[in-house]
Amino acid sequence: MEIYNTLSKKVENFKALKEGLVTMYTCGPTVYNYVHIGNLRTFIFYDMVKRAFKFNDYKVKHVMNITDVDDKTIKGAIESRVSLKEYTELYTKYFMEDLEKLNVDMDIKFTKATDNIDEMQKIIAKLLKEGYAYEAEDGIYFSVSKFKDYGKLSGMKVNGDYSRIKTDEYDKDNAADFALWKYWDTNDGKVHWEGKLKKGRPGWHIECSAMSMKYLGKTIDIHCGAVDLIFPHHENEIAQSESYSKQKFVDYWLHGEHLLVNNQKMSKSLNNFYTLRDLEKQGFNPLSFRLMVIDSHYRNKLDFNFENLRKYEKLLGKIDLSIKALNKTKKYDEKEDSYSRIQTKQKVDNELQAFKEAVNNDLNTHEALQHFLSLLDLADEKTEKGKIDNKEFSALSNAISKMNGFLGVYIDYEIPQEMIALAEEREKKRKDKDFVAADLLRQRISENGYFIADLPNTFVITKKYLD
Ligand code: AMP
Ligand code: ZN
Numbered sequence: 525m526e527i528y529n530t531l532s533k534k535v536e537n538f539k540a541l542k543e544g545l546v547t548m549y550t551c552g553p554t555v556y557n558y559v560h561i562g563n564l565r566t567f568i569f570y571d572m573v574k575r576a577f578k579f580n581d582y583k584v585k586h587v588m589n590i591t592d593v594d595d596k597t598i599k600g601a602i603e604s605r606v607s608l609k610e611y612t613e614l615y616t617k618y619f620m621e622d623l624e625k626l627n628v629d630m631d632i633k634f635t636k637a638t639d640n641i642d643e644m645q646k647i648i649a650k651l652l653k654e655g656y657a658y659e660a661e662d663g664i665y666f667s668v669s670k671f672k673d674y675g676k677l678s679g680m681k682v683n684g685d686y687s688r689i690k691t692d693e694y695d696k697d698n699a700a701d702f703a704l705w706k707y708w709d710t711n712d713g714k715v716h717w718e719g720k721l722k723k724g725r726p727g728w729h730i731e732c733s734a735m736s737m738k739y740l741g742k743t744i745d746i747h748c749g750a751v752d753l754i755f756p757h758h759e760n761e762i763a764q765s766e767s768y769s770k771q772k773f774v775d776y777w778l779h780g781e782h783l784l785v786n787n788q789k790m791s792k793s794l795n796n797f798y799t800l801r802d803l804e805k806q807g808f809n810p811l812s813f814r815l816m817v818i819d820s821h822y823r824n825k826l827d828f829n830f831e832n833l834r835k836y837e838k839l840l841g842k843i844d845l846s847i848k849a850l851n852k853t854k855k856y857d858e859k860e861d862s863y864s865r866i867q868t869k870q871k872v873d874n875e876l877q878a879f880k881e882a883v884n885n886d887l888n889t890h891e892a893l894q895h896f897l898s899l900l901d902l903a904d905e906k907t908e909k910g911k912i913d914n915k916e917f918s919a920l921s922n923a924i925s926k927m928n929g930f931l932g933v934y935i936d937y938e939i940p941q942e943m944i945a946l947a948e949e950r951e952k953k954r955k956d957k958d959f960v961a962a963d964l965l966r967q968r969i970s971e972n973g974y975f976i977a978d979l980p981n982t983f984v985i986t987k988k989y990l991d
Contacts, residue, residue: 525580525884528823530754530777531677535886538776540745546577546584547744549736549774551753552634554591554728555615556600560797561813562783562790564622565826566750568817569780571628571932573748576883578629579930587739590616590636593715594728595692602713609638622800625810627932635735637726643734645720647768648704656767657704662690663724664705671763674699677777678755692728694756702760703727729760733768736761742769748778752789780822787827803833807990812837815933818889834990841989843900843934845977847924848984850903850917858913868902868916872923875899879927889931896927910980939985943974947985950976 525538540546550570553559559567570588577584591597592612601611616636623630648664651657656670665688668674674682682699689700707724708716716723726734736744742765749758758777765773782789785796800810815836820826858865875895882891903920906912912920928934950965969976975988 525576526886527776527778528886529775530779531774536776538745540582541743541775544582546582546746547740548574548577548584548586548746548748549732549740549744550586550588550747551732551749551757552588552590553615553619554594554596555612555619556594556596557615557792558618558799558801559622560790560792560799561803561828562797564626564800564813565783565817566780567623567628568626568814569750569822570748571626572818572822572887572889572930573746573778574629574631575930575932576887579880579883584631585633585740586631587633587635587735589732589735590619590634591728591731592616592636592638593725594637594731598712598715598725601715608715612636622810625800626814627811627935629932633739635739637731637735640731640735640738641717641726642719643738644726644730645705645717647734647737647764648726648730649720650768651704651764654767656764660688661707662709663703663707663727664721665701666704666760666764666767667701668699668763671767673766674763675759677762678759680755680759700756702729702756704730704764729757730764732757733761733765733773736773737765737769742771742773744774746776746778747774748780751779751781754779781825783817784825784827785829790828798828806830808833808837809840809987809989811933811935812840812989815840815893818931818933819893821890822887837990840933841975841986841991843897844986844989845975845984846900846903846907847934848986849907849977849979850912850921850924852979852982852984853907853917854911854981855914855917856911858915862913865913865916868913869919871902872899872919876923876926879930883930892927893931893933896924896931896933899924899927907979937987939974940972943969943972943985947976947983951983 526535527538528535553563574584574586593608597608597612601608604611648657652664657664657666668682680699687700690703690706694700704727705721705724706727707722712725715725717725762773784790788794788796790797803813812833816833875898879892879895882888899920946965946969950962953962966976970988973988975986977984
C-alpha cells in the first residue's frame with residue numbers, strides 16, 4: 525500500500541512494525557457539543573484508512589480517544605450546571621450515534637481521557653525529572669527548546685524567542701512552551717486530580733500521547749487527524765512522547781483535509797456548521813454524506829453544499845436499487861461457460877483489480893467508487909434482461925460485497941411485511957389492468973417512506989430517497 529506521510533511529505537510504501545498488524549491511533553472528538561459534519565468528514569477518513577488495511581487483510585488495532593476534559597468541556601459543564609461527567613457523557617452518546625449512522629466500522633477501542641490520568645501524570649513526572657519540563661506558577665510546561673527535533677512534522681522553528689502558553693489551542697505561527705499539567709484555579713470548578721502532581725488537570729496534548737503509548741505501545745504504525753492538528757497538537761505529541769520514551773512515536777502521520785462552506789473551514793467558531801441531525805431533518809440519508817466524502821480525495825478540501833449532497837442522495841438510491849434488484853432477479857443455470865459468463869467474469873476481475881489498485885494508491889476513494897459503480901451498471905444490464913446465470917450472479921454479487929466492505933455505502937435492511945403485502949396487492953391490480961388502484965397503492969407505500977420499482981417480471985422495494 526502506498527500512503528502519504530506528513531512526516532516525510534512523500535507518498536511512501538507502507539511497512540508495518542509487525543507483519544500483518546496495523547496499530548492506529550486517531551484523535552477523537554472533544555465532547556463539548558454535537559460534532560459537526562466537518563468533524564465527521566475526518567471520522568469517515570479514519571474509517572477509510574482502517575478499512576483500506578482490512579481490505580488488504582491486515583488486522584487493525586484502532587484506538588480513539590474521547591477528550592472529556594479540556595478548556596471547552598469544563599466551560600460547557602459549568603455553564604450548563606452539570607458535572608463534567610454528565611455533560612461529556614451526553615455528547616459522547618450523540619457522537620457514537622453519528623458514527624453508527626455513517627456506517628463507521630465500530631471495531632474501535634474508545635478510551636476517555638479522564639480514565640487515563642495516572643498514565644499522564646507518570647509521563648509528566650518523568651519529563652520533569654529529566655529536565656524536559658519545568659514548573660511555573662500556574663502549571664507544568666514542556667520546554668520546546670529541550671527537544672532537538674521540535675518542528676520535524678510541521679516545519680515550525682524554535683528560535684529561542686518563544687513564550688509560554690496555557691491554553692490548549694494557540695497561535696499557529698509560533699512555537700511555545702505548552703502546558704502539560706494545569707494547576708487548579710477557580711475557573712475549573714470541581715474538576716481536578718492529585719496524585720503524583722499538585723492539584724490540577726492535564727493539558728490536551730498530553731492526553732493523546734498517554735493513551736496512544738498505553739494502549740498501542742511506545743512506537744505505533746499510524747496516527748491520524750485533520751490538517752489543523754499538525755501544529756501544535758501533533759508536533760507537541762511527538763515532542764513529549766519521544767522525550768519520554770526515547771523512541772520514535774509514530775511511523776506514518778496521516779492528515780485529512782477540511783470540509784469547507786463557501787470556501788471557509790466549517791467550524792463552530794465561524795458558526796457555519798451543520799450537524800448530521802440537520803441533514804436528517806431535511807430528509808437526507810446520512811449515508812449520502814458518507815458517499816460525498818468518499819467521492820473526494822482525503823487530501824483535497826471539500827466544499828459542502830446541499831445541491832451537491834442531493835446528487836449523492838440520488839446516487840445512494842441508485843446503489844440501493846441496483847443491489848436489491850440484482851438479488852431479486854431470476855437465477856438460472858447455463859449448462860456450460862457461455863460467452864456472457866466469460867465476459868462477466870472478466871469484467872468483474874478487471875474491476876476488482878482496478879479497485880484494489882485505487883485503494884492502495886494513497887486511498888483513491890473517488891476512483892474506487894467508479895469501479896464499484898461500473899459493476900452496478902453491469903448488474904443493471906442483467907436485471908433488465910429479467911434473468912441471470914447463477915455463476916454470473918455469484919461473481920458479480922461477491923465482488924460488489926467485497927468492494928462495499930471497503931466503501932461501506934450500502935447497508936442491508938428489512939422491508940416491513942406490511943409494505944411487501946401492499947406491493948403484492950399492487951402487482952395484482954396491475955396485472956388486472958386496474959391502474960388507478962395500483963397507483964393508489966404505490967402512493968400509500970411512498971407515504972410510508974418506501975419506494976417501489978418495477979422489474980421485468982417482478983418488483984423491488986427500497987427506502988425512499990430525496991430526489
Ligand atoms: P474537535 O472535536 O474540535 O477536537 O475536532 C475533532 C476532529 O475534527 C479533529 O481532528 C479536527 O481537526 C477535525 N475538524 C474540525 N473541523 C473540521 C473541518 N471543517 N473539516 C474536517 N475536519 C475538521
Ligand atoms: Zn490528539
